[in-house]
Amino acid sequence: MGKTFVEKVFGLKAGYDVSAGDIVSVEPDWVMSHDNAAAISATFRKTGAAKVRYPERVVIILDHEIPAPKESSATNHREIRSFVAEQGIEHFFDINFGICHQVFVEEGFAMPGKLIVGSDSHTTTYGALGAFSAGIGRSEVAAIWATGELWFQVPDTMQIVLQGRMPDFLSPKDVALNIIGRIRADGADYRAVEFRGDAVAAMSIPDRMVLSNMAAEMGAKNGYIPPDDTTLNYLKGRARSTFEPVFSDPDACFVDVVNFDISVMTPAVARPHTVDNHASIEEAAGIRIDQALIGTCTNGRLEDLRAAARILKGRRVKVRTLVIPASWQVYRAAMKENLLEVFLDAGAVILNPGCGPCLGAHQGVMAPGEVTFSTANRNFKGRMGCREAEIYLGSPMSVAASAVTGEITHPGRFL
Amino acid sequence: MKKAFSGTAWKYGDNINTDVIFPGKYTYQKMTPEEMAQHALEDLDPDFISKVSAGDILVAGKNFGMGSSREQAAVAIKAAGISVIIARSFARIYFRNAINAGMPAIRCPEAVDAIQDGDSVTVDMAAGVISTPRGDFRFPAYPPTVMEILEHNGLIPFIKTKIST
């Protein structure tokens, strides 16, 4: 019988044939961390190691609390900067780059066939480029810093097959929310997910990143998309090293195959307080909102800002609206395309690239009883800093349309 | 790690999430494992911490440890005295966190069905056998990589020995 993508990647790394369920010890190509690198460095010291085993494989990107909103975050950042200097870590991105997952991809670290781990659950994002990438715990990152390797259980693989043309008012975010609404938040628990089908092949890299990012919300270990010409074109002049694409064999064993026709999908909303609390936008329409948030590692790319600007152009927002480009590259590109002017004219507040309000660390915190409609990937209770507030999730177009009316609104109304 | 564990089984249901195992409001407070233990399962069973004794065994339904990746959810249970968790299934990250904390997490639905709250249970890690008042149940033994981590009482102590030798 053939092998799945994950069986092959782990087999190549281990140097022998492996199958789903096997436990292997392997050396990842990259290990990513963000502001939590400070806590990780403390654990690293506990291992007794003096030097990071492979400093050239360590990537650290500050994004969670930038610029530092309080003394403790500033101290964290300082610890990271001195650790980076002490250990000679060259792939360090300070506060002027953007959200880790976006920067990691833009900077060419995400490549087909690579084995990538990170101390952040949305590390799954790099699957969009054909890599194996998964979130791991902080101690596990410390262990890799110390020894270069970590144990893994090779997961079973499920396929999510997407067919059909994307309607004008639909976005990959709606597709992801509809998938999660059907298979639920534990629908891919323990498993590798492989996205396939015409609809996936037709997507750009930024669109694919939305699917792989949201794979974390299905419980998946990773969210792989087979690399193709779109991938290779994106990586031209960007890839950090040579790479070898890896594909599942046609006769590999997939534990489950779920099919979706995206041409009949409607925009979707995740209601408080779980991502699988699915509603169609028609069902959610009319819900009053206090704040709109367009950004995060899920939907802060140029394509997302364009989609939002398409609706906001020439209109005014009725509620406080935050726009956060996912990175400086996105910020600059949006400036060149005059998108920033559209947002300012509409009355939106543009924040610096970073995680900002997404995790409730700072910026855009809500008061009790308030409601935010956000393009982020999580709406857990208290996620944005207030346990008595509510978060709805949707696409950039849906959030932009709702910012204009002050209530959840179908984006088709303004297209 | 000992090769076999014997203790009283404390049994809970399906989908026990990390918030009831170790409440989110404590996650950013600096605590010792002993302090964490005081909050173990606090929102599920407030009596847990007073009735559990060292070496006891936690038994649960499916998807134990779903939710956040917080490592404290494994550390707190272990520090409370639990030697082994037997469940119908584990959430992926919890499974890893448990092993990395030096606490075996064993998937064995048959044993979960058989065990009742308060039973005396023995788990033989090397043989891969769970003995209960209602019979013995087998589980696949862990591979050497994982056994080594467990024998060193967790990932970080394991690496510490590896580095110093």
Ligand code: SF4
């Ligand atoms: S934007 Fe939000 S989900 Fe993405 S990495 Fe930052 S905090 Fe996490």
